[in-house]
Structure formats: structure tokens, C-alpha cells
Amino acid sequence: MARPAVADRKPIQANAADHVDAYSIDEFCARHRISPQLFYKLKPQGLMPLTFSVGTRVLISREAADAWRRxxxxxxxxxxxRFCDDLARAPSFPQSKNRKTT
Incomplete structure (x- = not known):
């Protein structure tokens, strides 16, 4: 039996936001279907596009968004x-002799 379509997901529609020169963080996140929480979590790790400030607003240029997608x-x-590959190559450490086992 086929699964019903998700009703609360809104389709992305082409509009004026497709031709803007810069996106707010909320616009960028909505356009790329990520949450703002994920954006702020990954930004310190360098996994989000470059931002710039205009007054108190933080914006992402269209070029930075394109470079991020690429x-x-x-x-x-x-x-x-794979993390398990790293474990296989990691040196093993001897057990402490002072440790009591029960």
C-alpha cells in the first residue's frame, strides 16, 4: 500500500526570492530546507556559507550560497x-594493573 503524501510540507515555488542578491538566515534555511538550529550548529564548524552584516542584519550573498551548495x-x-576503520588502526592501551575487577 502506498504511503500518503505529507500534507504539511509546502512545495517550493519560484518567486521573487529566486532573484535576490542576498538572503537572510531564515530565507536561506527555508530555501535549502534546513532548520535555523542546524545552521547555527554547523556555522562554527565552517560548514555553512559565509555571512556578512548590514547594520544589525546578517545576510548570505547569492554567490556564497551557490559556493556552499557546490x-x-x-x-x-x-x-x-568510517569511524570503525579509525578504531581498527588505533593503538590499543594496556589495562591498568591497579584496576580491580569484580
Whole structure:
């Protein structure tokens, strides 16, 4: 049986926001379907586009958004790094002799 469509998801419509020169953080997040919380979580890690300030507003240029999308697409093409592979290569540490076992 087919799953019903998600009713609360709104389709992305082409409008004037497609031709703006800069996006607010909320506009950028809505356009890329990410939450503002995720944006602020990943920004200190350098995984979000460059921003600039105009007065008290923080904006993202269209070019920075394009560069961010290209970088994310290129990163997706790289083979994933598996954590368990790193553990296999990590040196093992001897157990402490002072540790009591029960």
C-alpha cells in the first residue's frame, strides 16, 4: 500500500526570492530546507556559507550560497570516513594493573 503524501510540507515555488542578491538566515534555511538550529550548529564548524552584516542584519550573498551548495555536493562525492576503520588502526592501551575487577 502506498504511503500518503505529507500534507504539511509546502512545495517550493519560484518567486521573487529566486532573484535576490542576498538572503537572510531564515530565507536561506527555508530555501535549502534546513532548520535555523542546524545552521547555527554547523556555522562554527565552517560548514555553512559565509555571512556578512548590514547594520544589525546578517545576510548570505547569492554567490556564497551557490559556493556552499557546490562544496556540499563535492563533499557528498567523497567516500565516507568510517569511524570503525579509525578504531581498527588505533593503538590499543594496556589495562591498568591497579584496576580491580569484580
Amino acid at each position: 562544496a556540499r555536493e563535492n563533499a557528498a562525492q567523497q567516500p565516507p570516513v
